[in-house]
Amino acid sequence: MRVLVLTPHYPPRHGGTSDYTKRFVAELRHRGAVVQVVTKEGGNAEEPDARTFEGPWSLRSFGWFHRLLKEFGPDAVVVQYGPYSFNKRGPGLPVTSLLVALVSLHRVPLLVYGHELYSPWRESLLRAPWGVAQRLAVIALIARSRSFIVTIESRRSRLVRLLPWWRRRINAISVPPTLSDEPIDAAWRNARGVPDGVLLVASMGVDDPTKGADSLAAVADGLADAGVQARVIAVGGLQSHSPRVEAWGYVSRSDAWNLVCAADLFVAPYSDGVSARRTTVVNALMAGSAILTTDGVNTDPRIFSPEALALVPAGDTEALVRRAVELSGSVEELARLKRAARDLGLREFGWDAHMSRWTRLLADVTGDIRQGR
Template sequence: MPAPSPTPTWHLLTGEYPPQRGGVSDYTRMLAQALTRAGQQVHVWAPGDTGAHLDGDVTVHAIPGLLTPLGPARLTRELDRCPGPRRLLLQYVPHAFGMKAMNVPFCAWFATRRQDERWVFFHEIVYPWSPRDRLRHQVLAGTTWVMARLLAQGLDRAFVSIPAWTRHLPANVQPLAEWCPIPSTLPVDPAEAAIQQVRTALGPGPWLGHFGTYAPSITGILEAVLVPLLRAERQRKVLLLGRTSREFAQALVSRHPDLTERVVARGALPGGDVAAHLAAVDLLVQPYPDGVTSRRTTVMAGLSLGCPLVTNTGHHTEPLWRELDAVALVEGTATAPLVQAAERLLSNPTERLQLGERAARAYREHFALERTVERLLRPGPSSREPRS
């Protein structure tokens, strides 16, 4: 009987890792540590200047110039010093790999690294193309399409954060791409004392809440929903969370000075504090121009904490959101239905409580970090021939 094959060592390749900020940074660290808790040996390779060091049980290799055209040569030497077999898991987001999101050399290097298992997690995949775009945006769209095709050559496994990304992969890889939702990158169990402390500091409500990046594509919808909700009842207030929440709050009250005393922003906070603040609000309002999806860590944060939440569908929304009944889901981005859904929940505490309970249950069963680790550790399809 042949001896069992040795377990590959995991090598996570990422464009960002703490102390660098970013969603992929937080996700990669969380995933690496979860894999070590599952008994796996894990290395992380990222840009940086601190060299090799331990982050808990994870070995982090912070390499200067990793994502420059000369970086892959050094990465090859360093990887070859690590005992085999090796499993490379690339956390792919085009803009996280520098070179103005057009790092073709790094993708070409990964495509030729045939001596190792090669897995890619496509958090995002291509820049959207439109014939009306500026030339530089069309060049970016074409280049990111080429990069995705390079990465897909002969992969052992491919994962996508939303099923919609699959259509950008080669036809032979599309049936093999596995949907792997992104879990919350915040603590999922803030202390009750911390939540109560936030509620005391905020004072009476009811409190609406929003957590996000306040991108222009979102803030227009968000403002159009929050303003009528706040004006409908003088006791209502809104808590804005996220790094640029203060800037959005200032812009909001400058346009609506009557709401100045009822808009509170906390700016950048540690993850545990963000979780405690989210858990303290009565209702989260999370609109998205392309619809709620399983790659939105801001909505996952609310689900994981059992927060009642109003959001909307869009062209990227997966059918699962309608099936789970874990959020108050409005069709499309029209603001009037979002306002109506929020009003219904604000007037019905029992319905809010039940919605929060369904949210927490759906998160545990479908989106939690444990589900991600289960997907990665179980056998999956491969798009290339077995090694001899």
């Protein structure tokens, strides 16, 4: 089987989509597939298995992609989709138009993995046209794809209710961990100057309002006001305006993994609730972190329960702060949450289960990829 993977990000470019795609491609190759990767950002001499196309991902570049498909001859095209990832000025429609034209001409099956589908526009009616365009792009991709995969069941259910005639092609596959293959450095915490007795609070990927940057700052302030000795460290794209939140920016995979493993408490203050689309939370589960997060519209209670995570209502910053202070004083509860998180991660989010779902989908499309290892 020959698979063309189109992605906005690939190593050495940092990010969840980048890390996921790298591992996904390796798993496909392990199962006998021949894979060609084309990325908008990333790919260089260190990543020779990826071609970089920095031009517009739109119909203006149809000729380049048309030649690529003729040369490679894929049996399937897999797209790692985010509406604003391929073109900053296009709300998903430019890349969608390109994909629809290509797979229609070449008659090749299209499978879309929707890491993000659309952003809310509640904060301003001026955002409404942008939001409508993002939703039209999703509908067009579902209409033309052989399988449109989202990362959480609640989102799949909403799409099926909206588009019931396409229910068979709308699927849900949770994201797996992207960092768990990194080794654990037992000396990492002390090497970074975090002594015993100091509460190490970690967070990752809180670089926009929906991911809780303001709430994380409130947690840091609340711990300080309660007299808790703590260091609050966030990695990723966050530019912190709080003196109590150390924003380390993008770090190596090793540092990101060891931060999560060494943390006493991992805080994920999402405004839309914890869900299976957040690789940061999945990584924290696999690391066995004590996780404080939110219960919101995207939270699947069958997976994320109070037994495994410390949950507060999404959007309730005061409750988040109170729970963080409570946990800081309970070694026993932190230890229980760590055990429960690890058990949940192994049960729901392992790579074997993830790739089993993908290989079944690809087999349905082409009938030509080995199942399992």
